[in-house]
Every structure is written in C-alpha cells, then in structure tokens.
Amino acid sequence: MKINIYIALSILIGTISFSKAGTIHVVTTTQDTKSIAEIIGGNKVNVFAIATGYQNPHFVDPKPSYIIKLANADLFVTLGLDLESGWSPSLLTSSKNRKIQKGSDGYVDASVGVSLMQVPSSINRAEGDIHIFGNPHYWLDPLNGKVIARNICDGLAKISPENKTLFEANLKIFDDQIDLKIKTWSASMATFKGAKVIAYHNEWCYFENRFGLKIIDFMEPKPGIPPTPTQLVKIIKAVKENKIKVIITSPYFTASSSDVVAKQTGATTLILATSVGAFDSIKNYYDLFDYNIKLLTDALK
Numbered sequence: 001m002k003i004n005i006y007i008a009l010s011i012l013i014g015t016i017s018f019s020k021a022g023t024i025h026v027v028t029t030t031q032d033t034k035s036i037a038e039i040i041g042g043n044k045v046n047v048f049a050i051a052t053g054y055q056n057p058h059f060v061d062p063k064p065s066y067i068i069k070l071a072n073a074d075l076f077v078t079l080g081l082d083l084e085s086g087w088s089p090s091l092l093t094s095s096k097n098r099k100i101q102k103g104s105d106g107y108v109d110a111s112v113g114v115s116l117m118q119v120p121s122s123i124n125r126a127e128g129d130i131h132i133f134g135n136p137h138y139w140l141d142p143l144n145g146k147v148i149a150r151n152i153c154d155g156l157a158k159i160s161p162e163n164k165t166l167f168e169a170n171l172k173i174f175d176d177q178i179d180l181k182i183k184t185w186s187a188s189m190a191t192f193k194g195a196k197v198i199a200y201h202n203e204w205c206y207f208e209n210r211f212g213l214k215i216i217d218f219m220e221p222k223p224g225i226p227p228t229p230t231q232l233v234k235i236i237k238a239v240k241e242n243k244i245k246v247i248i249t250s251p252y253f254t255a256s257s258s259d260v261v262a263k264q265t266g267a268t269t270l271i272l273a274t275s276v277g278a279f280d281s282i283k284n285y286y287d288l289f290d291y292n293i294k295l296l297t298d299a300l301k
C-alpha cells in the first residue's frame with residue numbers, strides 16, 4: 001500500500017515538474033533561425049523550421065501540418081521584411097495561437113536592429129516586385145547572425161524568464177564563436193577582394209559586403225522575375241567583358257539559364273547554400289559559411 005502511494009506520488013510529482021520545466025516549443029520560418037534558436041535555447045527548446053534549407057524562402061507551400069506546429073508553439077521566429085510575406089502570415093492566422101501573433105511576447109522578428117541594405121525610397125508591388133522593404137537576405141552576413149541571436153535570446157527570456165541566465169550565456173558562446181570564425185572566413189576571402197561575380201537572385205548583398213565580393217549583375221532582371229532572353233544576352237556580354245569566373249546560384253533555381261551563360265563564356269556555375277540544410281554537410285549556421293567560403297575560394301583561385 002505504502003509502495004503504491006509512493007509510486008503514485010512520484011508520478012504526480014514527475015508530471016508537475018515536467019509541465020513546469022516543460023520544453024519550449026519554437027517554430028521558425030527557416031533552418032537558419034532554427035539553428036540559432038537551438039544554440040541559444042539549448043536543452044530548453046524544441047525547434048521546428050517550416051522551410052527546408054533547399055527551398056526558396058520567398059515561396060513556400062503552406063501545409064496543414066505547419067498550422068498544427070504553430071498552434072502548439074510558444075515562440076515564433078520570422079526573418080521578416082517581405083521574405084516570408086507570401087505564406088507565413090496566413091499560417092500564423094490559421095493557427096489561432098494568440099501567444100505567437102505579431103505584437104505578442106511569443107513573436108520574434110529577427111530583423112529588428114539589422115542595418116538593412118537596398119531599402120527602396122518608395123514601395124512598389126508592380127510587376128511582382130519583391131524586397132520592397134529592403135533586402136531581406138541579411139542572415140548571409142554572419143555578423144547579422146549575432147543580431148538574430150540577440151532577438152531570439154530576448155524572445156526566449158520573455159516567455160521563460162527563469163532561464164534567462166542560461167540563454168544569455170549561450171548567446172555569449174554563439175557571439176564569441178562567430179567573432180572567432182569570421183576572422184578565418186575573412187582571411188580566406190581576403191585574396192579575392194573585389195572579385196567580380198554574377199548572381200542569380202539578389203540575395204547575396206550582405207555576404208558580398210562582408211567578404212568583399214563584387215556582384216555586377218543578376219540572372220533575374222528583377223528579384224523574383226525569371227531570366228529573360230534579353231537579360232541572358234546582357235549577362236553573357238558582362239561576363240565576357242569583365243572576365244568573370246563565377247556565377248552564383250542557389251539550390252532552388254533552375255540551372256538551365258546559368259548553364260547557358262557558363263557554356264557561352266567558360267564561367268563556372270556555383271550552387272552556394274543560402275540556408276542551413278541546403279546540403280547534407282551543412283548542419284548548423286557556422287557550417288553555412290564554412291561551406292560557401294570553401295566553394296567560392298576554390299572556384300575563384
């Protein structure tokens with residue numbers, strides 16, 4: 001009898017302590033913010049990312065399973081601007097989860113505090129324009145990763161103040177690691193400062209700025225508009241004139257037009273990773289830069 005009561009009590013206490021110290025459920029729009037949230041949240045979080053690392057983050061098909069994830073989330077992390085505006089707001093509304101709606105404690109806009117590039121003087125949605133609030137691909141500068149990490153840390157601390165010290169300590173580890181690694185990445189890229197390249201989509205300006213590349217034109221005539229024959233002629237001419245060695249593209253763009261340019265000019269098409277998980281070897285946010293810088297420096301040699 002005594003033993004039974006003891007077992008029952010243990011189960012009860014176990015249940016109470018589990019729900020009290022329960023895991024924080026985080027949903028992020030991309031794998032990059034997932035990686036950073038896992039580093040900051042440590043064993044206190046369980047993180048689900050909606051977009052895969054090889055998907056174009058501008059265009060993600062909303063699935064009912066995402067709504068269920070969001071309905072059970074304690075924290076939602078968006079990269080913001082108009083990166084996910086085509087799909088994430090409707091998912092968020094459908095989740096009916098008040099904790100994570102815009103303005104709530106469980107809503108984190110990771111772009112807060114980022115020095116934005118290419119902010120247009122006027123907003124124009126004509127011709128399917130995207131990037132209307134400035135270039136949203138800011139996570140491709142590792143120093144912006146620190147801003148993202150700070151925003152996620154603040155968000156976690158707001159909903160779980162008892163773990164604030166742990167989150168702050170993890171943030172410090174992340175920041176130190178980025179500061180250390182950025183020295184190596186910058187040193188590798190230093191030789192290629194000013195190297196001219198072509199990019200498929202306008203998603204590399206923060207990376208370009210950090211590591212000293214010079215993107216002179218894009219395969220897309222406008223962000224989100226697929227390459228046209230006129231644009232291809234223009235690009236082929238530019239590649240030849242500038243003796244460009246490399247065309248940067250991403251896993252989610254069709255290779256055909258970049259290959260046409262490569263064939264006509266002898267340039268190499270490089271499929272860089274825009275997100276964690278783009279390729280199997282890219283397991284976390286640090287790997288993303290290790291991978292891209294290795295590929296670029298090998299191709300530019």
Ligand SMILES: [Zn+2]
Pocket residue numbers: 058130131136137201202203223
């Ligand atoms: Zn874009």
